[in-house]
Amino acid sequence: MRITAAVLETSGGSFALRETELEEPRPDEVLVRVSSTGICGTDLEFATFFPTPAVLGHEGAGVVERVGSRVTSVAPGDHVAMSFTSCGTCPLCLTGSPAYCRSFDALNFGGRRPDGSSALSLDGAPVNGHFLGQSSFATHVVATERAVVPIDRNIDLTHVGPFGCGLQTGAGGVFNVLRPSPGSSIAVFGAGAVGVAAIIAAAISGCSVVAAVDVNAAKLEAARSYGATHTVDSSVSDSAEALREIAPHGFDFVIDTTGRQDVLRTAVEALGPLGRCGVIGVGPSQEMSFDWRSILNGRTVTGIIGGSSLPQVFLPRLLDLYAAGRFPVDRMMTSYPFERINEAIADLRAGKTAKAVLTF
Ligand SMILES: [Zn+2]
Ligand SMILES: [Zn+2]
Known part of the structure; x- marks a missing residue:
């Protein structure tokens, strides 16, 4: 045809x-x-x-x-x-x-x-x-x-x-892989569509601290309306220092949607002991690097494709949340x-x- x-x-x-x-x-x-x-x-x-x-x-x-x-x-x-x-x-x-x-x-x-x-x-x-x-x-x-x-x-x-794709990736990274328990802390790097999906999922999961990190002030302002409790504008402040102020003992979870080597390093180093970093962004950097001490105390860095979803199960659930006004x-x-x-x-x-x- x-x-x-x-x-x-x-x-x-x-x-x-x-x-x-x-x-x-x-x-x-x-x-x-x-x-x-x-x-x-x-x-x-x-x-x-x-x-x-x-x-x-x-x-x-x-x-x-x-x-x-x-x-x-x-x-x-x-x-x-x-x-x-x-x-x-x-x-x-x-x-x-x-x-x-x-x-x-x-x-x-x-x-x-x-x-x-x-x-x-x-x-x-x-x-x-x-x-x-x-x-x-x-x-x-x-x-x-x-x-x-x-x-x-x-x-x-x-x-x-x-x-x-994008929404399933962000939300699935949180709901299917990181599975934060209520009261835990998470930092989301990149407040584009994928990051916003992760922020909403973190809020629904009951995270008490949801920090959004971006270089775009308008996206950060929007992130608050989706459930971010803190925002860090890394174009005007040292994001590592700002994140340490928000979570002095490190975050339980971080998620990177940017695929940038420098951002990934900051993300991993923002974790507390036993913290988990979800890598979901395909970005400009071919490699990631950080000091080996960054992951020695039980931290995990895991790549996530498509939110680790079984689309036939996960998409209808996500759309139910959307239809209910919660996503x-x-x-x-x-x-x-x-x-x-x-x-x-x-x-x-x-x-x-x-x-x-x-x-x-
Ligand atoms: Zn895609
Ligand atoms: Zn197969």
């Missing part, structure tokens, strides 16, 4: 809306008409080096139009959120950890199906897609069944897209019509919005 997709024609370039051809879903695939898609930092990161032509986008939500012959979990008309895909048969998938699937990178970042084909083509030539199980910068998506999560039809799809993330989203994708990306890069959402 003919669809419209935002095609990345050269790495590092902008996106161009093009009429592309989308194959019918195969037996284990689902055709989804996209209603909204968030734009995530990972899209911007991959747009700088992903082999082109390509269609990115991985925070899609929409309505199922057709399903492959072996699909049983959704049917045409169902409302769905989309998330990462996984093989479903490796030991990690079978034990409920698909975010750590042995085939995760090949399936989510390979640009093609495992057999080398792509559902997308332009002027008869294949286009790289299947990005994180979907490639949602398009009016329609052929997603794997494992990337699709049926959701409550009463929830407005406009704000659902970002739940599949009010729609407040930080700015909607843009699909055609204005490049403007949305520019605004996101400039920090004018915490979360850009394309609507169709």
Whole structure:
């Protein structure tokens, strides 16, 4: 079928809306008409080096139009959120950890199906897609069944897209991995969309101290409205010193959403004994480094992908919290019509919005 997709024609370039051809879903695939898609930092990161032509986008939500012959979990008309895909048969998938699937990178970042084909083509030539199980910068998506999560039809799809990656990542890092007990302390580095999701999750978990660290004063002010009890503007103050004042014996938990080496070092050193650091940001730094004494007294540094979520279980729970008004993330989203994708990306890069959402 003919669809419209935002095609990345050269790495590092902008996106161009093009009429592309989308194959019918195969037996284990689902055709989804996209209603909204968030734009995530990972899209911007991959747009700088992903082999082109390509269609990115991985925070899609929409309505199922057709399903492959072996699909049983959704049917045409169902409302769905989309998330990462996984093989479903490796030991990690079978034990409920698909975010750590042995085939995760090949399936989510390979640009093609495992057999080398792509559902997308332009002027008869294949286009790289299947990005994180979907490639949602398009009016329609052929997603794997494992990337699709049926959701409550009463929830407005406009704000659902970002739940599949950024919000799941931030909230899941807290709810699924760090699991802070009531009364504990946490510092969240980076108050963008992922950080805000972590802050709300920490507040819901009953953390008595929720410190947000960022360089953007407006984001820090917003963080307070989501449950941060303290804020640290590291552009004007020494964040390590400020954090020591907030938690003199160190934090029980810290979470880094920035992926910056200097920030990670500050985060780990802000921990108290037995403290845990969740690393969830993919950022500019290739390495992390800190003094070995920083982790000697029982501290743990753990990487977290996709909030360590089983999307089919976790996303409906997160959306229940959203529907109940306890996870009010729609407040930080700015909607843009699909055609204005490049403007949305520019605004996101400039920090004018915490979360850009394309609507169709
Ligand atoms: Zn697997
Ligand atoms: Zn993402």
